[in-house]
Amino acid sequence: MKMTRKRLISFVALVLAILLGTFALDNLLPVLGVTPAVYLPDLAQTYVTTFVGLFIEAAPFLLLGSIAAGLITVFVTPDDMARVIPRNKYLATAMGALIGMIFPVCECGVVPVVRRLYQKGLPTSVGIAFILGAPVLNPVVIASTYAAFGFSTIFWARIGFTFLVALGVGLVFTVQPDLLKVVRPTTLMPVMGGSSDMIPAGSIKIETFATRLQRSFGVAADEFFDMGRYLVIGSLIATTLQTLIPQQVLVSIGNSPVTSVIALCALAFVLSVCSTVDAFIALSFVNTFTSGSIIAFLVFGPMVDIKSTLMFLGVFRRKVVVYLFVLPLLAAILIGLVINLNVGW
């Protein structure tokens, strides 16, 4: 009880410190003649406004996603998740893609979770559908996609096509039910003391709710920094493209029905921005690129990128990782091309 009151006081103190700090920055320092401000020429100013704007819009969603990841890591066991999966192989695969709606995990959190699910005995196809579907089919990502695009064609297309691709690729793996042929041997060995949700040996104690909450916030803080740096890099690149590259160049690539799709799929792979906020990166291109390419970006990016490929290699055999890269890529390109050339959204 004493600890909780101390924490409450500290929280209030921190909030007061922030308020005081803001007041000082805005009011006292200028009076003292100290205005910490960097005045920039116009183009640089535009660059900074665009970059900071991206960060301001995206950060709250990244924070919410981090909190969700932290809570899931500490409070949800693989058993809880496995309980929700139906018996039937095909329904189970579909459920695997949708599990993120109940237990939201970010792109980065997906791989450690699937490892634990496999250790619990979940079928191959369910794990695959989960890896590809959960990064998009969860409340935080849906909310940020709505914030960026509203209830538009792009919004619904992202959700619908992600589900179809995750389900499709998952079903492909039903032909190989033998998990040992799909994952690396180390995947199925229980991890000793290293994973975040296991209490370190030697300090076995009954954890109070408050302590577990604190631990989940600690995980959330680490997640925020892990994912935040990709957001910063992605934002810098998107801002550079939008501010420093001549409009004509962007338009000539962006308006072409085929090149635009290839370009944005390549960008999605390289950028590795977390799916909670990649909608805002995509938004930077909404005025210059075709809808098909943006949808391809939003579907392919969360499934496969440099960061997640590296994580896949830690869990799956190399041949499988190739499938996990090629199948979603082909699907995304196909979707983008059909939308641009046939449907004309």
Added chain:
Amino acid sequence: MWKHMNRLETILKAVILGGLGLMFYSKITDGTLSFYINQRFAWLSFVAVLILSALALTLVYRLIEARGRGEGEEHEHTHGVSWGGVGIMAIPLLLGLLVPARPLGASAVNSRGIGLSAPQRAGSITQAQRAVTGPKNILDWLRDFAQNPDPAAFNGQAVDVIGFVYRDPRNAAEQIWVSRFAITCCVADASAVGLLVQTGQAAAFTNDSWIHVTGKLMAGQFAGESVPVIIPDKIDPAQQPDNPYLYP
């Protein structure tokens, strides 16, 4: 050595988290948040302040508890984040705090272009929220123009708009744009829209200065097409509005 690294890293993270909270809060209080995002998302920034404070606090506890344990510090849960990985988060912090907030202006139009087509996007402010009191703004007019392709249909109608000046290579010698940025979500999707103003004193106006134009519409020429153009009665200098963007 490793223990020191972790402590320093945790301190750096806590400072960055607290600093980001400060940055968000200062932009909320001095009203410049609307320079970056649509007003309807302002509450999200407030949520960000709360979460950032809570996370900073958690790291402070971690430091206090680690110091309490002294030498027997447990293996911290890390993802192997390096100095660079953490320091990179200082970029938005420093830029957000040190560079004064200024909305997108003429320089951004140079990068993004300007046009007469009003952006149409789902998810923008609903009709009900857009209380149409007072004179039509630039976006309202462009929507009207889109409905009626005949520019002469607007001849003689009275116009009263505010915007910033922009000159385009496509502009005739006595023509300037009076423009605003329209955003749906945030500056990421900002697009510049404007009305054309026909005036003999075009050369006297500098890019980015805000003006208040009253006059009448007349069919005129722009980039080889016939479009409605403002023949001004008065062009006064104006204050940049608190909320400089328009929401489609």
